[in-house]
Amino acid sequence: MAAPPARFTVSLLLLVMMVVSGFWVAESAIGVNWGTIQLHRLKPSTVVDLLKENKIQKVKLFDADPQVLRALMRSGIEVMVGIPNEMLAILSSSTAVADLWVRQNVTAYIGKGGVNIRYVAVGNEPFLTSYSGQFQSYVVPALLNLQQSLAKANLAGYVKLVVPCNADAYESDVPSQGAFRPELTQIMTQLVSFLNSNGSPFVVNIYPFLSLYGNSDFPQDYAFFEGSTHPVIDGPNTYYNAFDGNFDTLVAALSKIAYGQMPIVIGEVGWPTDGAFGANLTAARVFNQGLINHVLSKKGTPLRPGIPPMDIYLFSLLDEGAKSILPGNFERHWGIFSFDGQAKYALNLGLGNRRLKNAKNVQYLPARWCVANPSTDLSSVVNHMKLACNAADCTTLSYGGSCNGIGAKGNISYAFNSYYQLQMQNAQSCDFDGLGMVTFIDPSIGECRFLVGVTDTSSSSAFGLYQRWVIIWVWIFVWFFRM
Numbered sequence: 001m002a003a004p005p006a007r008f009t010v011s012l013l014l015l016v017m018m019v020v021s022g023f024w025v026a027e028s029a030i031g032v033n034w035g036t037i038q039l040h041r042l043k044p045s046t047v048v049d050l051l052k053e054n055k056i057q058k059v060k061l062f063d064a065d066p067q068v069l070r071a072l073m074r075s076g077i078e079v080m081v082g083i084p085n086e087m088l089a090i091l092s093s094s095t096a097v098a099d100l101w102v103r104q105n106v107t108a109y110i111g112k113g114g115v116n117i118r119y120v121a122v123g124n125e126p127f128l129t130s131y132s133g134q135f136q137s138y139v140v141p142a143l144l145n146l147q148q149s150l151a152k153a154n155l156a157g158y159v160k161l162v163v164p165c166n167a168d169a170y171e172s173d174v175p176s177q178g179a180f181r182p183e184l185t186q187i188m189t190q191l192v193s194f195l196n197s198n199g200s201p202f203v204v205n206i207y208p209f210l211s212l213y214g215n216s217d218f219p220q221d222y223a224f225f226e227g228s229t230h231p232v233i234d235g236p237n238t239y240y241n242a243f244d245g246n247f248d249t250l251v252a253a254l255s256k257i258a259y260g261q262m263p264i265v266i267g268e269v270g271w272p273t274d275g276a277f278g279a280n281l282t283a284a285r286v287f288n289q290g291l292i293n294h295v296l297s298k299k300g301t302p303l304r305p306g307i308p309p310m311d312i313y314l315f316s317l318l319d320e321g322a323k324s325i326l327p328g329n330f331e332r333h334w335g336i337f338s339f340d341g342q343a344k345y346a347l348n349l350g351l352g353n354r355r356l357k358n359a360k361n362v363q364y365l366p367a368r369w370c371v372a373n374p375s376t377d378l379s380s381v382v383n384h385m386k387l388a389c390n391a392a393d394c395t396t397l398s399y400g401g402s403c404n405g406i407g408a409k410g411n412i413s414y415a416f417n418s419y420y421q422l423q424m425q426n427a428q429s430c431d432f433d434g435l436g437m438v439t440f441i442d443p444s445i446g447e448c449r450f451l452v453g454v455t456d457t458s459s460s461s462a463f464g465l466y467q468r469w470v471i472i473w474v475w476i477f478v479w480f481f482r483m
Contacts, residue, residue, distance in 0.1 A: 028295050028296060028298070028308045028309060028310065028311065028312065029057065029058050029311045029312070030056070030058075030292060030295070030296075030311075030312055030314065030349050030350060030351060031056060031057070031058025031059055031060060031078075031311055031312070031313040031314070032051070032056055032058075032059055032060070032313060032314045032315075032316065032317040032336075033059075033060045033061075033062075033267075033268055033313050033314065033315045033316040033317060034047065034051075034059050034060065034061055034068070034316070034317045034318070035062055035316050035317075035318070035320045035323070036062075036063075036065060036068065036320070037320040037322045037323045038318070038319075038320050038321055038322055038339060039321040039322050039339070039392065039393060039422055040321065040339045040340070040421070040422075040451075040453050040454050040456070041339075041454075041456050042318070042339070042340065042341055042359065042362065042454060042456070043071075043456060044065075044067050044068045044070070044071035044072075045071045046341065046359055046360075046361065046362065047068075047071070047317070047318070047341065047359070048071045048072055048075055048077070049359070049360065050317075050337070050341050050357075050358075050359040050360075051075070051077060051317075052075060052077070053357045053359075053360070054349065054351065054353060054356060054357050055349070055351040055352045055353060056077070056349070056351065057076070057077055057078055057351075058077065058078045058079075058080075058311060058313065059072075059077055059078070059079055059080070059313075059317075060079075060080040060082070060119075060121070060267065060268075060313045061079065061080060061081050061082050062082040062084070062121075062124060063081070063082050063083075063084060064081045064082070064083075064104075064105035064106075069081070069105075069109050069115050070109075072115045072116075073109065073113065073114055073115050074113050074114075075115075075116075076116060077116060078116050078118050079115055079116055079117045079118065079119075080117075080118065080119035080120070080121055080162070080313075081105060081106070081117055081119070081120055081121070082120075082121040082124060083101070083120065083121065083122050083123060083142075084123070084124070085123045085124060085126050085131075085134075085135045087101075088122070088123050088126065088135050088138035088139060088142045089135075089138050091122075091138070091142040091145055091146060092137075092138040092139075092141035092142040092145065093141070094145070095145050095148060095149070097145075098142070098145035098146050098148070098149040099149045099152065101146070101149070102146065102149040102150055102152075102153055102155075103149075103153070106120065106150070106153070106155060106159060107153050107155070110155065110158075110159070117159055118158070118159060118160065119159065119160050119161070119162050119200075120146065120150075120159060120160075120161050120162070121162055121163070121164050121203070121267070122139065122142055122143055122146060122161055122162070122163050123135060123139060123142075123163055123164070124164050125164060125165060125166040125205065126138075126139050126163065126165075127139075127165055127166065127168075127169050127181075127184055127187075128166050128168065129168050129181075133183070136184075136187060137187075139163060139187065139191065140187065140190050140191060140194065143161055143163070143191070143194055144194075146161055147161060147194075147198060156198070160198065160199060160200040160201075161194075161195075161198065161200055162195070162200050162201065162202075162203045162265070162267075163191060163195075163203065164203040164204070164205060164267040164268070165202070165203065165204050165205070166204075166205055167204060167205060167206050167207070167246055167249075167250070168181075169181060169184055169188070169204075170249055170250055170253040171249075172249050172252065172253075174232065174234040174235075175232070175234050175237070175239065175244075175245050175246075175248035175249045175251075175252055175302070175303065176234050176235060176237070176248070176252050176303070177252065178248070178249035178250060178251070178252030178253040178256075179252070179253050179256050180253050180256075180257070185257070188253075188257060189257045192254065192257060192259045192262060193259075195262070196259060196262060201262070201263040201264060201265040201310050201311075202250070202254065202262050202263070202264050202265070203264075203265045203266075203267040204250055204264060204265075204266060204267060205266070205267050205268035205269070205315075206243060206246045206247065206266055206268075206269050207268070207269065207270075208222075208223040208224075208241075208242040208243055208246070208271075208287070209223065209270075209271050209272065209278070209279070209287070209330075210327075211223065211242055212278060213276060213278065213279075213328065213330070220278075222240075222241060222242050223241070223242050223287070224241065224286055224287055224290055225241050225243070225287070225290030225291060225293070225294050226286070226290060227240050227241075228240045228241065232245055234302075237302035237303070238302075239302065241294075243269070243291065243294070244301045244302070247264070247266075247301050247304075247309070248301045248302060248303040248304070250264065251264070251301070251303045251304060252303065263310045264309050264310060265309060265310045265311045265312075265313075266309045266311070266312040266313060267313055268313060268315040268316075269291060269312060269313070269314065269315060270284075270287075270288060270314050270315035270316060270334050270336075271283055271284040271287040271288060271334075272284065272330035272331075272333045272334045273333050273334075273335075273344055273345075274329075274330065274332075274333035274395070274396050274401050274402050275325075275328065275329035275330035275331070275332060275333045275395040275396065275398055275400070275401050276328055276329055276330040276398070276399075276400045276401070277399065277400030278400065279330040279333060279400065280402070281344055281345045281447075282345075284336075284344070284345065285345040285346065285347060288314065288336065288347055289347055289348065291312070292312075292347075292348070292349060292350050293350075294308075295308045295309060295312055296308075296350045314336060315334050316334045316335050316336075317335060317336065317337060318335040318337050318338070318339055318341065319332060319333055319334070319335035319337070319338055319339045320332055320334075320335070320339075321339060321392075321393040322393070325395060329395035329398045329401065330395075332393055332395050333395070333396075336356065337356070337358075337359070339451075339454075340359065340362050340364070340451075340454055341358060341359025341362055342358050342359065342362075343355070343356035343357070343358055362454055363454060363455045364452050364453070364454055364455070365421065365424065365425050365452055365453045365454065365455060366425065366452075367440065367442070367452060368425065368438055368439065368440050368452075369413075369417045369420070369438070369439050369440075369441075369442065369443055369450050369452070370413075370416045370417045370419070370420035370421075370425075370429070370430035370436050370437070370438055370439075371413035371416060371417060371436065371437060371439050371443050372409050372412040372413045372416060372435060372436065372437075373434065373435055373436060373437040374409075376434060376435050378409070378412060378435060380433075380435075381412055381432075381435055384415075384416075384432040384433065384435060385411075385412060385415050387419070388415040388416055388418060388419035388432075389415050389418070389419075391419055391422060392415070392418035392419045392421070392422045393418055394414065394415050394418055396414070396448065397411050397414060397415070402447045402448050402449070403445075403448035406445050406448050410443075410445065410448075412435075413443055413450070414448070414450060416430065416432060416435075416436045417443070417450050417451070418451070420436070420438075421451055421452060421453035422453065424453060424455075425453065
């Protein structure tokens with residue numbers, strides 16, 4: 001038998017080394033987060049078509065919305081469904097509730113012609129420091145109960161449980177010294193042991209934008225992937241971007257609890273396009289394209305050379321105009337697509353298309369807008385502005401926002417129109433005691449876009465959320481009285 005070619009021998013040797021070392025290097029996949037906290041919600045079927053048109057094969061959800069899951073049936077898209085933190089307590093204390101949750105949200109959809117559910121995210125960043133340990137003790141018991149429920153449904157080998165963690169779960173001045181926060185060391189050891197035993201990855205959310213936003217001394221170029229004049233020197237390793245530094249801090253933290261080879265998935269990463277200084281279309285495009293190119297290059301990081309993250313889920317697919325702005329006004333502007341499924345900038349996801357493709361057949365309200373009436377005295381407009389902006393989204397008017405420089409009258413018109421579109425262009429919603437008027441001329445100025453709402457035949461996101469919580473509490477009520 002002829003000797004194998006040298007290239008084959010080397011390739012085989014590398015493969016054996018990877019398997020022996022505990023790493024299986026598969027192709028990194030680019031997925032997206034699909035959040036639904038929106039004021040103007042596209043039909044789920046339209047969003048699924050948008051995913052397919054852009055060849056996106058992995059999607060991460062924050063709940064188990066029945067409308068969304070029905071739309072994903074027969075799509076072949078790999079799905080991660082989510083369980084909100086508020087459900088962790090009851091799931092940790094009741095196997096019956098865990099069984100019911102799995103039956104209603106996994107078993108009911110999975111199977112031939114169903115939804116390709118591969119992961120269940122148990123909570124979302126439950127160890128966040130701002131929660132002050134509120135959910136901490138429920139995580140592992142909830143995992144154990146849900147794993148038992150999946151086993152009863154014969155799904156434990158197919159559907160994996162994960163716990164998306166914020167990067168504040170670990171800390172260090174330099175990556176090689178990374179460690180989990182002292183109060184989390186024990187629970188993280190239990191969590192990672194569970195993940196390892198069940199073939200699940202560690203899921204982490206990494207946000208260089210937040211590092212830049214929250215620290216005026218943070219080097220701006222270190223947040224991106226173009227190289228930095230302020231690299232971090234860590235012994236023999238040099239870090240030229242915050243993503244690699246953060247990732248390797250986690251690798252070091254996992255190594256300290258004896259799980260240094262744990263597969264890592266990036267559950268959320270992205271850059272907002274509005275609502276703050278530094279949040280703009282150019283920065284978002286440069287960051288996201290740099291991230292995608294970096295991951296697909298398979299370069300890896302200093303502590304994991306040649307081994308990129310297992311998967312990366314961009315945050316996010318669409319803007320969410322009803323999200324809390326407690327962290328900042330930028331929270332409503334993370335989408336690579338605007339609320340109506342239109343691409344904000346050119347982006348090559350590395351999935352076959354060179355550019356993003358827009359949503360098709362979006363049904364818009366008529367092309368008309370509500371603006372300030374130029375023939376009226378606007379001195380009494382303050383309360384009307386507050387009414388409009390408390391209900392609708394006016395975050396683009398904030399400092400650093402795309403509409404920040406359109407002047408006082410422009411601000412009034414923007415607020416009026418946002419409210420008018422939210423009210424589905426109801427004629428009375430543009431009255432404002434005679435201060436508003438309807439126009440058929442687009443008042444958009446430069447990058448400041450005055451939106452036109454979409455018609456939505458499905459129930460609103462707020463009503464859908466209400467329905468889901470009613471169902472949850474019915475479960476709890478039934479379980480309590482069956483005890």
